[in-house]
Amino acid sequence: MKYGLPMAFTVTTLSWAAIFYKTEFEATKEMGNIQDAIKWGTDYFLKASSRRNRLYVEVGDPVEDHHCWAPPEKMKTKRSVKVIDSNTPGSEIASETAAAMASSSIVFRHTDRKYARRLLNKAKLVWKEYM
Numbered sequence: 001m002k003y004g005l006p007m008a009f010t011v012t013t014l015s016w017a018a019i020f021y022k023t024e025f026e027a028t029k030e031m032g033n034i035q036d037a038i039k040w041g042t043d044y045f046l047k048a049s050s051r052r053n054r055l056y057v058e059v060g061d062p063v064e065d066h067h068c069w070a071p072p073e074k075m076k077t078k079r080s081v082k083v084i085d086s087n088t089p090g091s092e093i094a095s096e097t098a099a100a101m102a103s104s105s106i107v108f109r110h111t112d113r114k115y116a117r118r119l120l121n122k123a124k125l126v127w128k129e130y131m
Contacts, residue, residue: 084130
């Protein structure tokens with residue numbers, strides 16, 4: 001299962017931790033690890049929002065997936081997808097996804113300006129499309 005809302009909340013929280021505790025993360029040489037964790041999530045959000053006016057917010061069937069305790073590559077269950085668009089609103093998940101990408105852009109703006117700009121532009125677009 002991939003649930004977009006808790007994933008976006010987690011990435012937002014990790015991003016703010018990286019921003020507020022930057023000195024501590026750098027002192028312990030953990031900034032690269034937190035950036036890797038954030039980037040794993042933001043790469044997914046960029047893919048989930050790659051089509052205009054469409055945001056993929058859930059992958060998998062919560063009933064079927066929880067009956068299977070095998071690695072994803074061995075699962076035989078159908079992989080259903082939930083999407084929000086102009087016909088299926090979801091402003092709360094769009095807002096949190098935009099927040100995750102915007103806060104993450106702050107984390108990356110000094111180490112990967114191009115990626116940070118891409119995240120910020122996508123955050124603005126997602127926000128605009130659903131608000």
